[in-house]
Amino acid sequence: MDLLHRVLFTAFGTLTLFYVVVKISLGYWKRRGILHEKPKFLWGNIKGVVGGKRHVLDALQTIYDTHKGQAPFVGCYALLKPFVMVLDLELVHNILVSDEGYFTSRGLYNNVNNEPLSGNLLQLDGHKWRSLHAKSVTVFTSSNLQKLMPRLVQVSKIFGGRIGEQKLQQLNVSQLVDGYNIEVIGSLAFGLTGDQVEFRQMSRSYWNNFSLWRAYLALELPLLARLLQYTSYDELATNYFYNLVHAQLYQQRLRDRQPLQNFLQLFSAADDALSDAQIAAQAFGFILAGLEPLNATLGFCLYELALQPDLQDRVRSEIQQLLHQHDGQLTADSLKQLKYTKQVLNETLRLHTPYPFLLRRATKEFELAKSVFVIARGNNLIIPVAAIHRDPSIYPDPLRFDPARFEAAAVKARPAMSFLPFGQGLRGCIAMQLAEQQLLIGLVALLQHHKYAPCAETQIPLQYDNRKLLLMPKTDIQLSVEYVDT
Template identity: 85%
Template sequence: MELLQRALLTAFSTLTLFYVVVKLSLGYWKRRGILHAKPKFLWGNLKGVVGGKRHVQEALQTIYDTHKGQAPFVGCYALLKPFVMVLDLELVHNILVSDAGYFTSRGLYHNIQNEPLSGNLLQLDGHKWRTLHAKSVGVFTSSNLQKLMPRLLEVSKILGNRIGDQKLQKLNVSQLVDGYNVEVIAALAFGFKGDQAEFREMSRSYWNNFSLWRAYLALELPLLARLLQHTSYDELAANYFYNLVHAQLYQQRLRDRQPLQNFLQLYSAPDDALSDAQIAAQAFGFILAGLEPLNATLGFCLYELALQPELQDRARNEIHEVLQQYGGQLTADSLKQLKYTKQVLNGKYCNSLQDFKQFISFFIVETLRLHTPYPFLLRRATKEFELPKSVFVIARGNNLIIPVAAIHRDPSIYTDPLRFDPDRFEAAAVKSRPAMSFLPFGQGLRGCIAMQLAEQQLMVGLVALLQHHKYSPCADTQIPLQYDNRKLLLMPKVDILLSVECVDI
């Protein structure tokens, strides 16, 4: 009897302590006197997200729509973790650009000693990130990307050939664009040209051991996670990519004075070269940060164009008019001449691939707005920040979330925001919108360092896909399209299937 009483008392004490911890955690914003979204016990403001009943973007959109205009930011909770959701675009500019020195951290988990691939630019913070970023800036220059363009175009030809020349067929577009992007990353990031079946399999399986709860605890208690040797990625896949880079670097060093063909060469250049382990982490970063967003963007773009054939024909006609001047071949020179398919965001057309960062396809830009792959940006305040002309203070250590997809769907910024309309990015329309209203790649110090490469990869892929083929919905096309609630990124719930017809203009 006494033993039962002790057990009950222990259980009651444990539950009481748990309840107090939860209530204290979910009372953070109330104690600070900050406007906040009312949290649900234990779930914070993410009820339904963990179980896959709704996408995290839906939860963020609700908070944004409810509180926008009431304050520069609003407090919210990811489970028990308090976050600052930024609502004001001027404050977004402060955080990402003008006062970015206060917010150089993302707060993501990494463990370089036990998981070398986590030492990439996406995951690192602090001094390690600053050192690596300084060495990486010179890698992603326009001149280097121009030198790598022939290899990218070589891969894009495989994409067109893979579709074939059948008059009419049903095609899994999601698998098609995945094959293209995997081959681009294998070639440019890893310098790999062999049989890519294993590479493709590993690029899909590195999240096999992912657990949302373990990832959450690693973010909350990183010191404990490192002590317990927590790893984020599947060991088999991580070892594969790590060993592949080392093998490629070994082969590369046996060959002297070879032309530039991949990023391994740039990262291992004699001037301030990275270690082999660091290079492996950066190569893996191409898969971690780029593969799924690139797949989603190209897939969503073809889906939207299939629903609006007049826009699709408009792009294809221009592609053919330009390519006729170059023997029907997509080349670096022909790519420069595209007008409608390439649109400058600041109102000027580009005259050189060195200015490639200034333009992107009307279609790709609008796809990135409507189907923003990364629906939010994360930052952490590394020191206390007092908002200009305000009594509000963001405390040191506060985690911030910038709801990018919600901004992209704000009707006060984009009229009829759920409609796919590439002409939103006419030069005059772009100039009429406030700064920070379009952030698919982030901005400032911790913006995507490979943005120019991503734009180039998407641009070349879209041209190759549209050049000889026309896309339309089929009986198996999911309309309206739905997102996969189990993923943090905005990804299609099912593969995008379309009817594809070979055309000649």
């Protein structure tokens, strides 16, 4: 055989093999006889998402809207990877809460040996997650959060002062809230005080090295990826965070009986103490799991309030009344009085839910009650949170921003599992209470003395960034800001 024939033969063989692998992969649900969304060759059901033409929320919502009510779940594909999309809220409850023992994995990639910071709660599964989770729940308690609250309030006051007293200015609100959240995380999770320029820079650059295809392969073939020592984050940034935590822990241990100011102290004093590498991974978890959703929530919230000044005035007067009653002091108890502000936050988390889906992996075969269906061991599951939050049968006129949806009676009338911005159950957000405090205290600092309104640069209607899996604005949110002396 001459060279040309050999090349043609090899190319034909490779293409045929590729075609067969794709066909077999995309035939999984058909072979199992399960209702499924018809996949497109190679793309599965996320055509347009990978290239940034549409947001993953849109792809998931289309599948949810098409099949809801037909079966408890529907099969679908992210590229060649089969997923169970859960459609029925009772089944969501089984998976997240009552039968959570079958679904304790999330199925994300981690490589603790080559990248210790990937040993955080979000990424870990199995016994490593279980043991770290058991230790971490003793740290994220209400009483610890109460003790850390004065530090959080202190940071928020410094931040509030920085917004300035100009009568009128145009501000990049996305950058503004990013500054606040980075400062809180730097202070509470990494024990930083004072200047945080490098920390801020690293918190923005740890994804620099990201490649969607490598990440996909790592999810599909984690053993091979670990063998090839594949890591997920920028090395410079992760080294910086790792070394920072070591240096901070070293300094803290030299001092005796310091007042409680940060999570590093709590993690290293826990009964069943974490190793320094585990503590570094948990501190990094604040940035990885918390920073973008906190930024998005505060940014979207100010945007919605800017569009509805009457709602904004109501929030501001509730905040001013609270501060007046308590001599300007904020405590965990006094925050509970911010009922309307909390409704506004919840409505933001419903409409612009930062994590538009939750992931689970079945660690054992699960038989659905009163049904012939089975979720097989190893199946990956998607809970389409954003689609549930926009389901008109649960939230009428779902795209309207209306905080009245979170009045107590309205919440009670809705089915369980219809509001899941922080997930639920054992693998739900471990820092939900902290995040809610940080958001509420942030809103106090942002709204106490400032009014927000749309300006020429405000993008209305707001668009999401299709290149992100989280719901983030496509461009920074710009608003005009007026100082109000009270």
